[in-house]
Amino acid sequence: MxxxxxxxxxxxxxxxxxxxxxxxxxxxxxxxxxxxxxxxxxxxxxxxxxxxxxxxxxxxxxxxxxxxxxxxxxxxxxxxxxxxxxxxxxxxxxxxxxxxxxxxxxxxxxxxxxxxxxxxxxxxxxxPLAGLTAYQTLVRLGTGPEDTVLVHGAAGGVGTFAVQIAVALGARVIGTASPANHDRLRALGAEPVAYGDGLEGRVRDLAPAGVTVAADYVGGVLDTTLAVLREGGRHASIADDRVVGAGGRWMWARPDGAGLRALAALVDEGRLTxxxxxxxxxxxxxxxxxxxxxxxxxxxxxxxxxx
The missing domain is CATH 3.90.180.10 (Medium-chain alcohol dehydrogenases, catalytic domain)
Known part of the structure; x- marks a missing residue:
């Protein structure tokens, strides 16, 4: 072959x-x-x-x-x-x-x-890989309708799926991205914020009480995550193993046919592109x-x- x-x-x-x-x-x-x-x-x-x-x-x-x-x-x-x-x-x-x-x-x-x-x-x-990474992160963090989710790297390969999946799970979603990508994030159902200096304040402007879930798909944002995470909140990263020492999860997607069927269902429902x-x-x-x-x-x- x-x-x-x-x-x-x-x-x-x-x-x-x-x-x-x-x-x-x-x-x-x-x-x-x-x-x-x-x-x-x-x-x-x-x-x-x-x-x-x-x-x-x-x-x-x-x-x-x-x-x-x-x-x-x-x-x-x-x-x-x-x-x-x-x-x-x-x-x-x-x-x-x-x-x-x-x-x-x-x-x-x-x-x-x-x-x-x-x-x-x-x-x-x-x-499969990017979709399962997003899906498994959010599901393991117990994401649901009561949550406000911060997605770091929301316009990236995994983040784009995470935004759509979190919205499908009923959560409110705040996504970090460059301003050039903000309209794309709005179209997916997220409230965009620019990454970089001052990110903590911009997130607090949208969620004064803090976020309940944070998913990091870029790395280097642990301090911001901890600063905006509400007490008792949950967080995970696929790019920074320091989250383990800060009460979070360090994750890498597992092959999972059941997860792929769940993603396919979201596609069929028009919730995932x-x-x-x-x-x-x-x-x-x-x-x-x-x-x-x-x-x-x-x-x-x-x-x-x-x-």
Whole structure:
């Protein structure tokens, strides 16, 4: 099968088109023919060796953890799916090796879900990792209608989903972003505030009693979070492990088919949309990584593997 892979840690120079064997399909797994896969910053950070102390790596590595495609084969004891099913998944394994920037990828059935009917292949591929990160953060913090939620990095890849999900959960949402993104946040249901110096005061102007939930998707904002968090409030970060010592949660999304089904339900209800900023063919993964590194896109960067 066609794929893009790397044989050693490094930058874009280590990426190369390749041909890989057809993946084996174990018990409880499904083989997905990839239609689209999405780029996340973790993909090129892993390639640079950034998670070497955390996860085992088996070279050559096919990068990519997000996928949307069609079930081609199911393993033994996999009644949840059948060939021909349209699915999507956050396909991270416990080690780094066979990712989604390839024509075929195997995924544990428990980590997949039916593709939302209202999303294109590109949109569906862009939802799993970032969507689950936002969803799991807010759910674990017990977010509900009585909450005022502060979303740090509300216009970013994860923050955009967090705003929509928190609104769907019935919460009031205050989102930090540059002024250029404030109209986008208002359209999603958030009350925008500019980040940077004076953020605490701007949040207090909107929520004099403080916020009850704070979700940090950018890092470096712990002091502000603690300054505006109401007594008994809950907070978490995906970017700053210091939250643990301050009574918060440090989180990293887990593959979760049930969570993907919950996200699909929000899509079907018209409460969750997936912005796509750019689409690249499989042979241009390096260009997609370069765009991701620049950090200026408003929406997901997608690798279209097949039509």
């Amino acid at each position: 066609r794929a893009v892979a790397y044989d050693t840690y490094g930058g874009n120079e280590v990426l190369a088109p390749t041909t890989r064997p057809r993946p084996k399909v174990g018990p409880g797994e499904i083989l997905i023919r990839v239609r689209s896969a999405a780029v996340n910053p973790v993909d090129w950070k892993v390639m640079a060796g950034g998670l070497d102390g955390l996860m085992d790596v088996v070279f050559p590595v096919v990068p990519g953890w997000d996928v949307a495609g069609v079930v081609e084969q199911v393993g033994f004891d996999t009644p949840e799916f059948a060939p021909g099913d349209e699915v999507y998944s956050y396909a991270r394994r416990d080690y780094v090796h066979g990712g989604t920037f390839a024509e075929l990828v195997t995924v544990a059935a428990r980590d997949a879900a039916p593709k939302p009917a209202g999303l294109s292949w590109d949109e569906a591929a862009g939802l 997936v912005p796509v900023a750019a689409v690249f063919p499989l042979e241009q993964v390096a260009d997609a990584f370069e765009l991701s590194r620049a950090g200026h896109t408003h929406g997901k960067i997608v690798i279209r593997v097949s039509e």
